[in-house]
Amino acid sequence: MPKSTNQKLKLLYILKILSEQTDEEHCMSAATLIEELARYDIRAERKSIYDDMNQLIDFGYDIILVKSRTNGGYYLASREFELAELKLLVEVVQSSKFITLKKSRELIGKIEKLASRADAKQLQRQVYVANRIKTANESIYYIVDDIHKAILDNEQISFQYLEWNLEKELVPRREGKQYQVSPWALTCKEENYYLIAHDKEENKIKHFRVDKMGSIHILSGRKREGDELFKSFDIADYANKTFSMFGGKEENVTIQFENHLIGVVMDRFGKEVSIRRRDDGHFSVRVAVAVSGQFFGWLTGLGQGACLLGPADIVNEYREYLYSVMKNYQ
DSSP states (O other): OOOOOTGGGGGHHHHHHHHHHHHHBBOOOOOHHHHHHTTTTTOOOHHHHHHHHHHHHHOOOEEEOOTTTTTTTTEEEOOOOOOHEEEEEEEHHHHHHTTTTHHHHHHHHHTTTTTTTHHHEEEEETTTOOSSSOOTTTTTTHHHHHHHHHHHHTTTEEEEEEEETTTEEEEEEEGGOOOEEEEEEEETTTTTTEEEETTTTTTTTEEHHHHHHGEEEEEEEEOOOHHHTTTTOHHHHHHHHHHHGGGOEEEEEEEEEGGHHHHHHHHHHHTTTEEEEETTEEEEEEEEEEEEEEHHHHHHHGGGGGGEEEEEHHHHHHHHHHHHHHHHGO
């Protein structure tokens, strides 16, 4: 009988079968493995299976033989990712607002293939994508790819920046005029994905929501600008100062908090923030923040537990912000 075209791929198909169908709780006997190989038109005998397993083990695959009369057999013990790691990846994908519903499902499907079928069912049971808030921009994968390419090639990009209208449509800002910037970094902040770039028109560092970028073009031959600004640029520091990624003038402010809010302060400003005890129930911090409506909104959300102490002009600005909000309820 002539050999099938798949016969030369026998070892690869054995790995495929072990990867998909076995784990510590699901072993596969040599007899069952022979049956599974037959589905791929591959002939095998019990002795050849033993030799194949030894070759794979010698090559470095962690294949375990469980000797038992009832549930014995082979299983693939080690994988590139542990089940707990795959669960974490699934959670990150499904909770990321900048990945569309369609792409989230596609990515999770690929992650499931990294586990055995039994473990993949555990991953499927934790997937809740349908009712999550997701971006509507299906081009985000290609936009991110173009940005990475422009950064690698040290070139500028142009794009339209989009915003929602009352018809729930994403439409271009500035009547469709192209933004031209020098891309320097991509970062995640509060479940959104942002481009950090140098804006030539204003000669300053700015950020843009990646899921609101469209019609992106790499400007071949136009080298990036803003080298001096980015020489000592700290992305993490920039993101922490710029609340909700909306810009504002950077100021050093002093804020007093009730002691129970220490966790909120640590989450927002990090462990390196300098803390001063003021009395038995309060502490204060002096931090650099981007003063904006978003910063004032965050401060207001803490209620009477937080009090802006200075500088005086920022305190007055915050007071006017609170008065302007109260006008809606008078």
